[in-house]
Amino acid sequence: DTITDFYEFANREWLDNTIIPENSSVVNNWGILWDEITDKSIEILSGEVQYDLDENHQYMLIQLQNFYNSTTEYNNDERKRVQLIQKHYPMIFGVIFSKITIPIDKEKKINELIDYVTSAYKKKIENSNKIRENSTEFFLSRLDDMEFIIGAPDISNLPIMPILSANSFETNIQLSEEYQLRIYSDKPVWESPPTETDCRYNIYENTVKIYAGTLYANNFTKQDDFPNLFATLGRTIAHEMTHAFDQYGKKFKKDDWKHITRSLINQFNQYEIQDGHFVDGKKTLQENFADLGGLEVALLAMQLYIVDNYPYFSEQEKIEATKNFFISYAQFWREKATPEFEQESLKRIHTPQKFRAIGPMYNQNEFYNNYDINIKSKYYISENMRITIW
Numbered sequence: 001d002t003i004t005d006f007y008e009f010a011n012r013e014w015l016d017n018t019i020i021p022e023n024s025s026v027v028n029n030w031g032i033l034w035d036e037i038t039d040k041s042i043e044i045l046s047g048e049v050q051y052d053l054d055e056n057h058q059y060m061l062i063q064l065q066n067f068y069n070s071t072t073e074y075n076n077d078e079r080k081r082v083q084l085i086q087k088h089y090p091m092i093f094g095v096i097f098s099k100i101t102i103p104i105d106k107e108k109k110i111n112e113l114i115d116y117v118t119s120a121y122k123k124k125i126e127n128s129n130k131i132r133e134n135s136t137e138f139f140l141s142r143l144d145d146m147e148f149i150i151g152a153p154d155i156s157n158l159p160i161m162p163i164l165s166a167n168s169f170e171t172n173i174q175l176s177e178e179y180q181l182r183i184y185s186d187k188p189v190w191e192s193p194p195t196e197t198d199c200r201y202n203i204y205e206n207t208v209k210i211y212a213g214t215l216y217a218n219n220f221t222k223q224d225d226f227p228n229l230f231a232t233l234g235r236t237i238a239h240e241m242t243h244a245f246d247q248y249g250k251k252f253k254k255d256d257w258k259h260i261t262r263s264l265i266n267q268f269n270q271y272e273i274q275d276g277h278f279v280d281g282k283k284t285l286q287e288n289f290a291d292l293g294g295l296e297v298a299l300l301a302m303q304l305y306i307v308d309n310y311p312y313f314s315e316q317e318k319i320e321a322t323k324n325f326f327i328s329y330a331q332f333w334r335e336k337a338t339p340e341f342e343q344e345s346l347k348r349i350h351t352p353q354k355f356r357a358i359g360p361m362y363n364q365n366e367f368y369n370n371y372d373i374n375i376k377s378k379y380y381i382s383e384n385m386r387i388t389i390w
Helices: 006-017 029-046 055-073 078-088 090-101 104-127 136-145 169-183 223-246 254-269 285-309 315-332 339-345 353-361 365-370
Strands: 026-028 147-151 199-202 207-211 272-274 335-337
Touching (some): 006 315, 006 353, 026 029, 029 055, 029 078, 029 090, 055 078, 055 090, 055 169, 078 090, 078 169, 090 147, 104 147, 136 223, 199 223, 207 223, 223 285, 223 315, 254 353, 272 339, 285 315, 285 353, 315 353, 335 339
Parallel strands (some): 147 207
Antiparallel strands (some): 026 335, 199 207
Protein backbone atom coordinates (compact mmCIF):
# COMPACT_ATOMS: atom_id res chain seq x y z
CA ASP A 1 0.00 0.00 0.00
CA THR A 2 1.05 3.58 -0.62
CA ILE A 3 2.73 5.16 2.42
CA THR A 4 1.06 8.51 3.02
CA ASP A 5 3.56 9.95 5.53
CA PHE A 6 6.81 8.03 6.01
CA TYR A 7 7.67 9.74 9.31
CA GLU A 8 4.33 8.61 10.74
CA PHE A 9 4.82 5.16 9.19
CA ALA A 10 8.23 4.71 10.87
CA ASN A 11 7.29 6.19 14.24
CA ARG A 12 3.59 5.42 14.68
CA GLU A 13 3.96 2.87 17.47
CA TRP A 14 6.42 5.05 19.39
CA LEU A 15 4.25 8.17 18.99
CA ASP A 16 1.15 6.30 20.14
CA ASN A 17 2.85 4.84 23.22
CA THR A 18 4.94 7.82 24.34
CA ILE A 19 3.53 10.16 26.95
CA ILE A 20 5.02 13.60 27.61
CA PRO A 21 5.87 13.64 31.35
CA GLU A 22 4.25 16.19 33.61
CA ASN A 23 6.18 19.49 33.69
CA SER A 24 7.88 18.57 30.39
CA SER A 25 7.25 19.91 26.92
CA VAL A 26 9.00 17.34 24.73
CA VAL A 27 10.21 13.75 24.51
CA ASN A 28 12.81 12.78 21.92
CA ASN A 29 15.85 10.54 21.49
CA TRP A 30 18.16 13.17 22.93
CA GLY A 31 16.24 13.48 26.19
CA ILE A 32 16.13 9.70 26.54
CA LEU A 33 19.86 9.47 25.81
CA TRP A 34 20.63 12.22 28.31
CA ASP A 35 18.86 10.23 31.04
CA GLU A 36 21.05 7.23 30.17
CA ILE A 37 24.18 9.41 30.27
CA THR A 38 23.17 10.69 33.71
CA ASP A 39 22.64 7.14 34.98
CA LYS A 40 26.11 6.15 33.72
CA SER A 41 27.58 9.29 35.29
CA ILE A 42 26.13 8.33 38.68
CA GLU A 43 27.66 4.87 38.33
CA ILE A 44 31.07 6.38 37.50
CA LEU A 45 31.05 8.96 40.30
CA SER A 46 29.60 6.76 43.03
CA GLY A 47 32.65 4.47 42.90
CA GLU A 48 30.58 1.29 42.96
CA VAL A 49 32.28 0.04 39.77
CA GLN A 50 36.04 -0.14 39.25
CA TYR A 51 37.52 0.78 35.86
CA ASP A 52 40.80 -0.15 34.25
CA LEU A 53 42.38 3.30 33.90
CA ASP A 54 45.95 4.51 33.61
CA GLU A 55 47.47 6.47 36.49
CA ASN A 56 46.55 9.95 35.21
CA HIS A 57 42.92 9.13 34.46
CA GLN A 58 42.58 7.23 37.74
CA TYR A 59 43.84 10.29 39.64
CA MET A 60 41.27 12.50 37.91
CA LEU A 61 38.48 10.04 38.63
CA ILE A 62 39.36 9.90 42.33
CA GLN A 63 39.25 13.70 42.59
CA LEU A 64 35.88 13.82 40.86
CA GLN A 65 34.56 11.13 43.19
CA ASN A 66 35.79 13.20 46.13
CA PHE A 67 33.91 16.21 44.78
CA TYR A 68 30.80 14.08 44.25
CA ASN A 69 30.97 12.79 47.85
CA SER A 70 31.36 16.34 49.17
CA THR A 71 28.12 17.41 47.49
CA THR A 72 25.96 15.41 49.92
CA GLU A 73 26.04 18.40 52.29
CA TYR A 74 24.58 20.46 49.45
CA ASN A 75 22.08 18.06 47.91
CA ASN A 76 21.11 14.40 48.31
CA ASP A 77 19.62 14.11 44.81
CA GLU A 78 22.10 12.02 42.78
CA ARG A 79 21.11 13.62 39.47
CA LYS A 80 21.59 17.14 40.84
CA ARG A 81 24.95 16.10 42.28
CA VAL A 82 25.99 14.95 38.80
CA GLN A 83 24.93 18.36 37.47
CA LEU A 84 27.29 20.01 39.97
CA ILE A 85 30.18 17.93 38.65
CA GLN A 86 29.23 18.82 35.08
CA LYS A 87 29.02 22.49 36.02
CA HIS A 88 32.31 22.79 37.92
CA TYR A 89 34.50 20.24 36.13
CA PRO A 90 32.85 19.80 32.71
CA MET A 91 35.99 19.05 30.69
CA ILE A 92 37.63 16.79 33.26
CA PHE A 93 34.47 14.75 33.74
CA GLY A 94 34.00 14.64 29.95
CA VAL A 95 37.50 13.16 29.55
CA ILE A 96 36.77 10.50 32.19
CA PHE A 97 33.33 9.70 30.77
CA SER A 98 34.83 9.36 27.30
CA LYS A 99 37.69 7.15 28.50
CA ILE A 100 35.31 4.79 30.28
CA THR A 101 32.54 4.61 27.68
CA ILE A 102 34.76 4.51 24.58
CA PRO A 103 37.16 1.57 25.03
CA ILE A 104 39.78 0.83 22.37
CA ASP A 105 37.61 -1.63 20.42
CA LYS A 106 34.75 0.86 20.21
CA GLU A 107 37.09 3.65 19.12
CA LYS A 108 38.40 1.36 16.38
CA LYS A 109 34.86 0.82 15.06
CA ILE A 110 34.13 4.55 15.18
CA ASN A 111 37.26 5.19 13.12
CA GLU A 112 36.15 2.53 10.64
CA LEU A 113 32.82 4.32 10.27
CA ILE A 114 34.62 7.64 9.77
CA ASP A 115 36.79 6.03 7.07
CA TYR A 116 33.72 4.85 5.13
CA VAL A 117 31.99 8.21 5.43
CA THR A 118 35.17 9.96 4.28
CA SER A 119 35.57 7.59 1.32
CA ALA A 120 31.95 8.23 0.35
CA TYR A 121 32.51 11.97 0.57
CA LYS A 122 35.58 11.70 -1.64
CA LYS A 123 33.56 9.82 -4.27
CA LYS A 124 30.79 12.41 -4.12
CA ILE A 125 33.26 15.26 -4.69
CA GLU A 126 35.20 13.47 -7.45
CA ASN A 127 32.02 12.57 -9.35
CA SER A 128 30.16 15.84 -8.85
CA ASN A 129 29.31 17.96 -11.88
CA LYS A 130 28.25 20.87 -9.69
CA ILE A 131 31.68 22.09 -8.63
CA ARG A 132 33.42 24.79 -10.64
CA GLU A 133 36.44 23.89 -12.72
CA ASN A 134 39.65 23.89 -10.63
CA SER A 135 37.64 23.74 -7.36
CA THR A 136 37.47 19.95 -7.07
CA GLU A 137 41.07 19.80 -5.80
CA PHE A 138 40.26 22.44 -3.21
CA PHE A 139 37.36 20.39 -1.86
CA LEU A 140 39.45 17.22 -1.85
CA SER A 141 42.29 18.92 0.00
CA ARG A 142 39.82 20.25 2.56
CA LEU A 143 38.55 16.71 3.03
CA ASP A 144 42.06 15.24 3.29
CA ASP A 145 43.05 17.81 5.92
CA MET A 146 39.94 17.28 8.04
CA GLU A 147 40.66 16.03 11.56
CA PHE A 148 38.25 13.93 13.62
CA ILE A 149 38.40 14.08 17.41
CA ILE A 150 36.56 11.27 19.16
CA GLY A 151 34.88 11.63 22.55
CA ALA A 152 36.77 14.36 24.38
CA PRO A 153 39.95 16.47 24.30
CA ASP A 154 43.20 14.73 25.07
CA ILE A 155 44.14 14.72 28.74
CA SER A 156 47.46 16.39 27.87
CA ASN A 157 45.53 19.49 26.75
CA LEU A 158 44.16 20.08 30.25
CA PRO A 159 45.90 21.55 33.33
CA ILE A 160 46.68 19.15 36.17
CA MET A 161 43.64 18.77 38.39
CA PRO A 162 43.87 19.90 42.06
CA ILE A 163 43.43 17.48 44.94
CA LEU A 164 39.80 17.74 46.01
CA SER A 165 38.18 17.14 49.38
CA ALA A 166 35.68 14.36 50.00
CA ASN A 167 34.16 16.39 52.82
CA SER A 168 34.24 20.13 52.04
CA PHE A 169 31.99 21.22 49.19
CA GLU A 170 32.93 24.85 49.82
CA THR A 171 36.65 24.16 49.40
CA ASN A 172 36.03 22.26 46.18
CA ILE A 173 33.99 25.10 44.71
CA GLN A 174 36.83 27.53 45.38
CA LEU A 175 39.35 25.16 43.78
CA SER A 176 37.08 24.65 40.77
CA GLU A 177 36.83 28.39 40.15
CA GLU A 178 40.63 28.67 40.13
CA TYR A 179 40.88 25.64 37.85
CA GLN A 180 38.36 26.97 35.32
CA LEU A 181 40.36 30.18 35.05
CA ARG A 182 43.41 28.12 34.12
CA ILE A 183 41.49 26.13 31.51
CA TYR A 184 39.96 29.19 29.86
CA SER A 185 42.92 31.56 30.23
CA ASP A 186 43.76 30.99 26.56
CA LYS A 187 40.68 29.66 24.75
CA PRO A 188 38.11 26.96 25.47
CA VAL A 189 39.44 23.47 24.85
CA TRP A 190 35.98 22.47 23.56
CA GLU A 191 32.92 24.60 22.89
CA SER A 192 30.80 22.57 25.33
CA PRO A 193 31.26 19.61 27.70
CA PRO A 194 32.10 16.28 26.01
CA THR A 195 29.17 14.60 27.76
CA GLU A 196 26.77 16.67 25.62
CA THR A 197 24.87 14.88 22.86
CA ASP A 198 26.67 16.92 20.25
CA CYS A 199 28.86 16.77 17.16
CA ARG A 200 30.49 19.93 15.81
CA TYR A 201 32.48 21.15 12.85
CA ASN A 202 34.96 24.00 13.35
CA ILE A 203 35.61 25.79 10.06
CA TYR A 204 38.77 27.52 11.32
CA GLU A 205 40.40 24.32 12.56
CA ASN A 206 38.77 22.04 9.94
CA THR A 207 37.91 19.59 12.72
CA VAL A 208 34.90 17.42 13.47
CA LYS A 209 34.44 16.79 17.19
CA ILE A 210 32.25 13.78 17.96
CA TYR A 211 31.16 14.14 21.57
CA ALA A 212 31.23 11.22 24.03
CA GLY A 213 27.59 11.93 24.87
CA THR A 214 26.56 11.33 21.26
CA LEU A 215 28.71 8.21 21.00
CA TYR A 216 27.06 6.73 24.11
CA ALA A 217 24.03 5.98 21.92
CA ASN A 218 25.98 3.39 19.93
CA ASN A 219 27.49 0.27 21.47
CA PHE A 220 28.52 -1.38 18.16
CA THR A 221 27.63 -4.82 19.50
CA LYS A 222 25.23 -5.89 16.73
CA GLN A 223 27.15 -6.68 13.56
CA ASP A 224 23.98 -6.79 11.44
CA ASP A 225 22.76 -3.40 12.68
CA PHE A 226 24.99 -1.42 10.32
CA PRO A 227 22.08 0.30 8.47
CA ASN A 228 21.08 1.92 11.75
CA LEU A 229 24.68 2.92 12.44
CA PHE A 230 25.15 4.63 9.08
CA ALA A 231 21.71 6.29 9.23
CA THR A 232 22.33 7.78 12.68
CA LEU A 233 25.97 8.25 13.70
CA GLY A 234 27.24 8.08 10.11
CA ARG A 235 24.72 10.69 9.05
CA THR A 236 25.61 12.92 12.00
CA ILE A 237 29.31 12.85 11.11
CA ALA A 238 28.56 13.45 7.41
CA HIS A 239 26.27 16.35 8.35
CA GLU A 240 29.11 18.09 10.19
CA MET A 241 31.51 17.37 7.33
CA THR A 242 29.08 19.06 4.94
CA HIS A 243 29.50 22.28 6.93
CA ALA A 244 33.07 22.28 5.66
CA PHE A 245 31.71 22.98 2.19
CA ASP A 246 28.52 24.99 2.74
CA GLN A 247 30.67 28.08 3.34
CA TYR A 248 32.13 27.73 -0.14
CA GLY A 249 29.04 28.16 -2.30
CA LYS A 250 31.00 30.35 -4.71
CA LYS A 251 33.12 27.32 -5.60
CA PHE A 252 30.03 25.48 -6.83
CA LYS A 253 28.87 26.30 -10.32
CA LYS A 254 26.86 29.50 -10.09
CA ASP A 255 23.60 28.15 -11.50
CA ASP A 256 23.82 24.86 -9.54
CA TRP A 257 24.44 26.69 -6.26
CA LYS A 258 21.52 29.05 -6.86
CA HIS A 259 19.30 26.12 -7.79
CA ILE A 260 20.21 24.15 -4.66
CA THR A 261 19.66 27.04 -2.26
CA ARG A 262 16.49 28.32 -3.91
CA SER A 263 15.02 24.82 -4.14
CA LEU A 264 15.84 23.97 -0.52
CA ILE A 265 14.28 27.22 0.70
CA ASN A 266 11.14 26.58 -1.33
CA GLN A 267 10.90 22.95 -0.23
CA PHE A 268 11.14 23.67 3.47
CA ASN A 269 8.89 26.73 3.30
CA GLN A 270 6.05 24.33 2.45
CA TYR A 271 6.34 22.33 5.68
CA GLU A 272 3.60 23.17 8.18
CA ILE A 273 3.84 21.95 11.78
CA GLN A 274 0.43 23.33 12.75
CA ASP A 275 -2.27 25.27 10.94
CA GLY A 276 -0.63 28.47 9.77
CA HIS A 277 2.75 27.71 11.34
CA PHE A 278 5.38 27.01 8.66
CA VAL A 279 9.11 26.28 8.63
CA ASP A 280 11.29 29.22 7.57
CA GLY A 281 13.30 27.74 4.70
CA LYS A 282 15.70 30.66 4.50
CA LYS A 283 16.57 30.75 8.21
CA THR A 284 17.13 26.99 8.30
CA LEU A 285 18.92 26.77 4.93
CA GLN A 286 22.45 26.06 6.16
CA GLU A 287 21.35 23.21 8.43
CA ASN A 288 18.99 21.81 5.79
CA PHE A 289 21.91 21.85 3.33
CA ALA A 290 24.03 19.86 5.81
CA ASP A 291 21.17 17.46 6.55
CA LEU A 292 20.70 16.71 2.86
CA GLY A 293 24.43 16.35 2.18
CA GLY A 294 24.83 14.22 5.31
CA LEU A 295 22.13 11.77 4.29
CA GLU A 296 23.43 11.51 0.71
CA VAL A 297 26.92 10.68 1.92
CA ALA A 298 25.84 8.32 4.72
CA LEU A 299 23.78 6.27 2.27
CA LEU A 300 26.72 5.93 -0.12
CA ALA A 301 29.02 5.08 2.82
CA MET A 302 26.70 2.21 3.76
CA GLN A 303 26.72 0.97 0.16
CA LEU A 304 30.54 0.97 0.16
CA TYR A 305 30.51 -0.90 3.48
CA ILE A 306 28.24 -3.59 2.01
CA VAL A 307 30.56 -4.07 -0.98
CA ASP A 308 33.56 -4.60 1.32
CA ASN A 309 31.93 -6.61 4.11
CA TYR A 310 28.98 -8.38 2.48
CA PRO A 311 30.14 -9.09 -1.10
CA TYR A 312 27.70 -12.01 -1.42
CA PHE A 313 24.61 -10.04 -0.40
CA SER A 314 21.66 -10.84 -2.63
CA GLU A 315 19.68 -8.01 -4.20
CA GLN A 316 16.93 -8.64 -1.66
CA GLU A 317 19.38 -8.31 1.23
CA LYS A 318 20.63 -5.01 -0.20
CA ILE A 319 17.04 -3.82 -0.48
CA GLU A 320 16.36 -4.75 3.15
CA ALA A 321 19.49 -2.91 4.29
CA THR A 322 18.43 0.22 2.40
CA LYS A 323 14.89 0.03 3.78
CA ASN A 324 16.26 -0.33 7.31
CA PHE A 325 18.54 2.64 6.68
CA PHE A 326 15.58 4.92 5.94
CA ILE A 327 13.51 3.53 8.82
CA SER A 328 16.41 4.18 11.21
CA TYR A 329 16.84 7.70 9.84
CA ALA A 330 13.16 8.53 10.37
CA GLN A 331 13.24 7.07 13.87
CA PHE A 332 16.39 9.04 14.69
CA TRP A 333 14.28 12.23 14.52
CA ARG A 334 11.24 11.00 16.45
CA GLU A 335 9.79 13.54 18.80
CA LYS A 336 6.58 14.16 20.71
CA ALA A 337 6.03 17.71 21.90
CA THR A 338 3.41 20.13 23.14
CA PRO A 339 1.94 22.57 20.59
CA GLU A 340 3.73 25.40 22.37
CA PHE A 341 7.09 23.67 22.06
CA GLU A 342 6.47 22.97 18.38
CA GLN A 343 5.80 26.64 17.70
CA GLU A 344 8.87 27.66 19.69
CA SER A 345 11.01 25.24 17.65
CA LEU A 346 10.31 27.31 14.54
CA LYS A 347 12.54 30.05 15.95
CA ARG A 348 15.67 27.87 15.75
CA ILE A 349 18.13 27.54 12.88
CA HIS A 350 17.34 23.82 12.74
CA THR A 351 14.12 22.65 11.11
CA PRO A 352 11.70 20.89 13.53
CA GLN A 353 12.53 17.22 13.98
CA LYS A 354 9.85 15.69 11.76
CA PHE A 355 10.95 17.70 8.75
CA ARG A 356 14.64 17.07 9.34
CA ALA A 357 13.58 13.48 8.62
CA ILE A 358 11.14 14.17 5.81
CA GLY A 359 13.10 16.83 3.89
CA PRO A 360 16.31 14.93 3.06
CA MET A 361 14.66 11.51 2.63
CA TYR A 362 12.14 12.65 0.06
CA ASN A 363 14.99 13.88 -2.17
CA GLN A 364 16.61 10.41 -2.38
CA ASN A 365 15.84 8.23 -5.41
CA GLU A 366 16.72 5.11 -3.37
CA PHE A 367 13.95 6.03 -0.96
CA TYR A 368 11.32 5.85 -3.71
CA ASN A 369 12.91 2.75 -5.24
CA ASN A 370 12.57 0.79 -1.99
CA TYR A 371 9.31 2.04 -0.52
CA ASP A 372 5.89 2.59 -2.02
CA ILE A 373 6.08 6.37 -2.06
CA ASN A 374 4.28 7.91 -5.01
CA ILE A 375 2.35 10.96 -6.11
CA LYS A 376 -0.44 10.04 -3.68
CA SER A 377 2.01 10.30 -0.77
CA LYS A 378 2.22 13.42 1.34
CA TYR A 379 5.52 15.31 0.75
CA TYR A 380 6.15 13.45 -2.54
CA ILE A 381 8.70 15.18 -4.78
CA SER A 382 8.72 14.39 -8.50
CA GLU A 383 12.02 12.97 -9.75
CA ASN A 384 12.99 16.02 -11.83
CA MET A 385 12.49 18.27 -8.76
CA ARG A 386 14.58 16.27 -6.28
CA ILE A 387 17.60 18.10 -4.90
CA THR A 388 21.10 16.71 -4.52
CA ILE A 389 24.10 18.54 -3.10
CA TRP A 390 26.77 16.79 -5.09
